[in-house]
Amino acid sequence: PVAVAPVSVPAPAPAPEAAPPTPAAPVAPPAAVAAVQSADLGRALVLANKNLVGITDASGCKWLISKSAIDENDSSFAFASTPAMPCGISGYAEGAFDKLRWSIPNTYRGDTWSRTYVHPSGLMFNQSISAAVKGKSLSFLSNNADQALFQLGEIPARGMKVYLAYQRSTYRILSPFSSDPYYVAITADESFALDPAEYKRAVLEVYQLVKATSPTTVDLSNLFIAKNLETLYPASGYSNDDKDKIVRNRMGENRGEFYFDAREGTNYAQRREETRLREARRQQQQMAELHNRVLARYEQLKDGMTAFKGRETEALAQMAGIKVTFAAPMTLLDPSSSTSAVPMMIHVTGKRGDFYEIDFPRKGRVQADVELEDQWYVIHAANMTPYLPLEDGRAIPTFRVYAVGDPEACKQDHCADRVSFGAVLAKEFPNAGIDFSWTPEVSERYVTAWQQASAQIQ
Numbered sequence: 001p002v003a004v005a006p007v008s009v010p011a012p013a014p015a016p017e018a019a020p021p022t023p024a025a026p027v028a029p030p031a032a033v034a035a036v037q038s039a040d041l042g043r044a045l046v047l048a049n050k051n052l053v054g055i056t057d058a059s060g061c062k063w064l065i066s067k068s069a070i071d072e073n074d075s076s077f078a079f080a081s082t083p084a085m086p087c088g089i090s091g092y093a094e095g096a097f098d099k100l101r102w103s104i105p106n107t108y109r110g111d112t113w114s115r116t117y118v119h120p121s122g123l124m125f126n127q128s129i130s131a132a133v134k135g136k137s138l139s140f141l142s143n144n145a146d147q148a149l150f151q152l153g154e155i156p157a158r159g160m161k162v163y164l165a166y167q168r169s170t171y172r173i174l175s176p177f178s179s180d181p182y183y184v185a186i187t188a189d190e191s192f193a194l195d196p197a198e199y200k201r202a203v204l205e206v207y208q209l210v211k212a213t214s215p216t217t218v219d220l221s222n223l224f225i226a227k228n229l230e231t232l233y234p235a236s237g238y239s240n241d242d243k244d245k246i247v248r249n250r251m252g253e254n255r256g257e258f259y260f261d262a263r264e265g266t267n268y269a270q271r272r273e274e275t276r277l278r279e280a281r282r283q284q285q286q287m288a289e290l291h292n293r294v295l296a297r298y299e300q301l302k303d304g305m306t307a308f309k310g311r312e313t314e315a316l317a318q319m320a321g322i323k324v325t326f327a328a329p330m331t332l333l334d335p336s337s338s339t340s341a342v343p344m345m346i347h348v349t350g351k352r353g354d355f356y357e358i359d360f361p362r363k364g365r366v367q368a369d370v371e372l373e374d375q376w377y378v379i380h381a382a383n384m385t386p387y388l389p390l391e392d393g394r395a396i397p398t399f400r401v402y403a404v405g406d407p408e409a410c411k412q413d414h415c416a417d418r419v420s421f422g423a424v425l426a427k428e429f430p431n432a433g434i435d436f437s438w439t440p441e442v443s444e445r446y447v448t449a450w451q452q453a454s455a456q457i458q
Contacts (some may be wrong), residue, residue, distance in 0.1 A: 032154065032162075033158075034152070035139070035151040038137040042123075042138025042139065043092070046121045048140065050067075050143075051067050051068075051145045052064045052067060055077055057079045057093075063092070064123070074100045078103045078110075079100075080101045080102075081100050096116070097118065098115060100116050103293075115128070124177070131216050136164075137151070138200065143235045145166060146168050146170045149165045149430050152164055152209060152213040153212075153213055160185050160225075161186045164214055166181050182219060186227065186228060190246045199247070207252065218252055220252035222248070225247050226245045231245055242268050281453065294425055294429055313414045313416060316419045316423065322345050323342055326362055329395070333385060333386050335387075337383045341400075346358045347377075348375060349374055364396060364397035367399070368397065375409035376410040376412075377410060378418045378419075379401045380402045381400065383399055385398050
């Protein structure tokens with residue numbers, strides 16, 4: 001047999017690894033989005049308004065007019081249009097009319113409106129502004145039916161909706177809208193109004209949206225920005241509440257150029273911020289003055305501790321409102337001393353019968369519904385000595401202790417972990433925000449912060 005040497009076959013080269021897919025760049029939200037129009041272009045809003053009433057003319061067409069035009073005693077109402085046109089599919093009149101005439105037969109009441117455009121919502125406009133509202137949905141109608149808003153679009157980055165708004169007089173009968181429009185923007189974020197540059201940038205974005213969606217209505221006019229429509233158009237018709245208003249100003253084209261001045265108008269957000277800062281400075285000053293007194297009192301307490309050498313903890317506890325001594329014997333026997341429970345420091349040494357024995361503040365006993373260990377406690381206690389029989393002719397100081405849940409024993413003798421200068425000062429200065437862990441540095445920070453703030457203000 002012929003031996004055949006094995007032939008080494010080279011291993012196939014590994015296939016090149018596929019390059020990781022390049023992550024798609026995040027899509028930035030569009031600067032502005034045009035509003036989506038409703039199917040009825042806002043007729044439901046108009047029909048729901050209590051200051052408008054529907055009538056039907058001789059040809060069967062429906063119209064919406066001011067309720068104040070009709071009196072309950074009127075037996076009939078006449079309405080005519082020129083030219084006469086067939087009703088829309090909805091049964092309501094729509095389109096441009098040379099003349100509209102309404103009257104109450106056999107009276108002097110009535111009016112004639114020339115060159116009127118009837119919007120599909122049912123609202124009437126002067127034909128000079130019909131191009132701006134034609135094809136747009138009515139988005140909001142005020143309670144008095146004197147303010148009509150059409151949403152033009154939204155600026156997603158600001159959560160801001162932009163409206164074109166029209167106003168008409170409410171004197172006697174509501175006539176067609178005929179005045180030039182103004183601008184309204186609604187957003188929950190008022191931070192832009194606190195920075196003049198950002199304020200101007202936001203208004204420019206509003207203007208650009210108006211120009212893109214309603215190019216015939218970019219003239220210089222009033223601009224109102226608020227957090228909601230209700231604050232601009234309260235149901236009562238009038239309100240002094242400015243808390244949800246952000247700014248009132250003017251913007252638009254003047255001599256063919258965009259005009260806006262952040263220094264003009266009323267900046268409600270800036271006013272609120274200035275008020276907030278004044279209040280913050282006032283509170284900062286008050287806290288600094290209060291902590292100056294805290295520091296002075298601390299030095300006074302510290303100097304007074306020399307008289308309690310070796311008993312500093314007990315002295316601090318007493319200053320903090322914790323009882324560390326028993327009352328005089330005659331006071332202990334007075335039933336009126338049993339009416340309330342007060343914090344008391346006790347040291348439990350054991351239990352005998354129904355009572356726990358204590359040796360601090362002095363020898364005595366306490367009664368409790370909870371288990372107590374042979375430990376130090378700060379616990380609420382009420383005197384019950386007057387109600388217990390004498391033992392060997394003597395009254396034994398006895399207290400009833402109260403605790404919510406199992407009382408927590410102190411970690412150190414004489415409850416040194418429960419009393420401190422902070423505990424004492426917290427009792428004397430309840431509004432200073434002081435607790436057990438207080439140190440002089442805490443109060444010094446308040447004083448220093450106010451000194452630095454005062455220097456900046458000057």
